[in-house]
Amino acid sequence: MNSPLSYTTLPETLWAPANVHKFPALEWVIGSFDGTELPPREWIRLIADTENSSSIAQAYGGHQFGHWNILGDGRALLFQEIHAKNGDLFDIGLKGSGRTPLSRGGDGRAQLGYMLKEFLISEWFHAMRIPTTRSLGVLTTGETVQRERPEPGAVLIRKARSHIRVGTFQFAAAKGGASLVKELLQFTGVRHLRNKDVSALDLLRKTVESQAKLIAVWMSIGFIHGVMNTDNMTISGETIDFGPCAFQDEFHFDQVYSQIDQNGRYAYENQPHIALWNLYRLAEALLPLIDGDQDHARQKAKEALDQFNTIYDSEWLRLFQSKLGISPAHSDTDDCTLAKDFLSEMESNSADFTNSFLALEDLVLGQGPGPKVSTAWTTRWLARTSKKPDTLTRLQSSNPRIIPRTHFIKQAIDAVLAGDRKMLTDFHAAITHPMVELTQDGAGFKNPPLPHEKVPYTTCGT
Numbered sequence: 307m308n309s310p311l312s313y314t315t316l317p318e319t320l321w322a323p324a325n326v327h328k329f330p331a332l333e334w335v336i337g338s339f340d341g342t343e344l345p346p347r348e349w350i351r352l353i354a355d356t357e358n359s360s361s362i363a364q365a366y367g368g369h370q371f372g373h374w375n376i377l378g379d380g381r382a383l384l385f386q387e388i389h390a391k392n393g394d395l396f397d398i399g400l401k402g403s404g405r406t407p408l409s410r411g412g413d414g415r416a417q418l419g420y421m422l423k424e425f426l427i428s429e430w431f432h433a434m435r436i437p438t439t440r441s442l443g444v445l446t447t448g449e450t451v452q453r454e455r456p457e458p459g460a461v462l463i464r465k466a467r468s469h470i471r472v473g474t475f476q477f478a479a480a481k482g483g484a485s486l487v488k489e490l491l492q493f494t495g496v497r498h499l500r501n502k503d504v505s506a507l508d509l510l511r512k513t514v515e516s517q518a519k520l521i522a523v524w525m526s527i528g529f530i531h532g533v534m535n536t537d538n539m540t541i542s543g544e545t546i547d548f549g550p551c552a553f554q555d556e557f558h559f560d561q562v563y564s565q566i567d568q569n570g571r572y573a574y575e576n577q578p579h580i581a582l583w584n585l586y587r588l589a590e591a592l593l594p595l596i597d598g599d600q601d602h603a604r605q606k607a608k609e610a611l612d613q614f615n616t617i618y619d620s621e622w623l624r625l626f627q628s629k630l631g632i633s634p635a636h637s638d639t640d641d642c643t644l645a646k647d648f649l650s651e652m653e654s655n656s657a658d659f660t661n662s663f664l665a666l667e668d669l670v671l672g673q674g675p676g677p678k679v680s681t682a683w684t685t686r687w688l689a690r691t692s693k694k695p696d697t698l699t700r701l702q703s704s705n706p707r708i709i710p711r712t713h714f715i716k717q718a719i720d721a722v723l724a725g726d727r728k729m730l731t732d733f734h735a736a737i738t739h740p741m742v743e744l745t746q747d748g749a750g751f752k753n754p755p756l757p758h759e760k761v762p763y764t765t766c767g768t
């Protein structure tokens with residue numbers, strides 16, 4: 307049995323004991339290359355020990371597509387807490403580990419394909435040093451799980467700075483009012499800021515900052531999360547829950563990949579607006595603790611929330627300057643227009659997001675066709691970057707050569723389901739070095755992208 311989790315020092319309104327289901331046959335499929343983690347046979351031994359009475363399901367709520375619901379770990383649980391070398395505490399969670407007291411109507415199971423997708427994309431995020439929960443490994447359970455099609459059941463091992471979400475604060479406010487929010491605030495303060503006495507306003511400010519920076523990074527890599535519900539937004543600022551997410555191939559501002567996002571609520575260009583909408587929900591939960599006078603509280607919260615756009619805009623500009631090979635030493639409105647015009651021209655010319663940035667290298671090297679944009683734009687870009695010796699280095703260090711494109715993920719999953727794991731392991735190896743010149747393994751995963759697919763492998767796993 308593991309030692310009790312620190313989360314259980316919080317009132318039981320916020321969690322429930324939950325053990326891993328006894329699966330017929332756990333088998334390791336793939337794991338991250340992090341040598342500091344446990345070897346596969348140790349993970350299998352720990353997960354098969356279904357009497358591990360310290361694991362819990364965390365309770366939370368969430369605005370799902372704008373509608374409030376009481377949720378909680380229905381197919382996940384908090385399995386362990388581990389200390390990093392610097393003393394930070396991390397959660398080890400499991401996903402697909404079976405029913406919990408908070409499962410509602412669900413079966414608590416997950417399909418192998420979706421867990422491999424989460425594994426691959428979060429490995430790429432980790433390799434790119436983008437804040438993310440990390441997958442340590444994927445196992446099959448020996449069961450078959452039926453969704454749109456039958457697939458092997460799977461368990462994903464997930465490492466996170468914490469699983470505290472905007473929806474956890476909303477849940478605390480809804481179920482326990484200001485006193486429960488206060489306890490959660492203190493716990494979060496210790497966990498993330500090493501400060502038990504963190505003020506509600508400070509936590510809001512910190513979350514606004516980390517989320518504004520995170521969403522700017524998503525935009526700079528053409529990433530569409532797909533389900534930015536408040537339960538899928540962390541307080542730590544890590545990306546979480548890679549469900550119906552995808553990277554833009556052919557670029558469109560209003561691109562949506564998820565079949566369940568009928569109204570485009572979580573379209574590419576809406577992501578910063580939705581992030582701020584979610585942060586307003588966090589502010590509402592914190593409001594009674596921000597100031598005894600609710601008018602003053604609202605005013606202070608508004609000032610904190612107003613910082614989102616400022617932080618997002620400057621981070622967006624810095625990232626896109628780098629992607630265009632421009633030194634982000636100073637903020638420049640011309641650069642902002644240059645970057646936005648690049649995206650607009652990409653859209654009108656049906657150009658690929660990632661490859662358009664890579665094609666700027668052609669213009670520096672004087673070989674190759676360059677990006678699919680107008681001569682006028684190219685002339686402006688050359689005028690801005692010419693005679694700058696570091697342009698090529700900057701381009702190469704800011705633009706990934708390999709991204710986990712939907713069709714590669716799908717091919718790798720289909721091969722695994724047909725009994726062949728080679729593409730999965732090759733793709734994983736390529737993903738872990740997204741910036742470097744192509745290795746033999748990575749060579750197959752760069753160009754060209756498949757034609758844009760309207761209905762990719764991105765329905766929700768529930």
Ligand code: AMP
Pocket residue numbers: 377378379380381382408409410411412413414415416538547549766767768
């Ligand atoms: P997600 O789409 O993974 O963010 O999940 C949204 C909510 O549905 C969470 O409360 C999940 O725990 C729950 N959920 C998703 N899939 C299942 C499942 N197979 N069984 C039980 N609960 C589930």
Ligand code: MG
Pocket residue numbers: 537538547
């Ligand atoms: Mg979720």
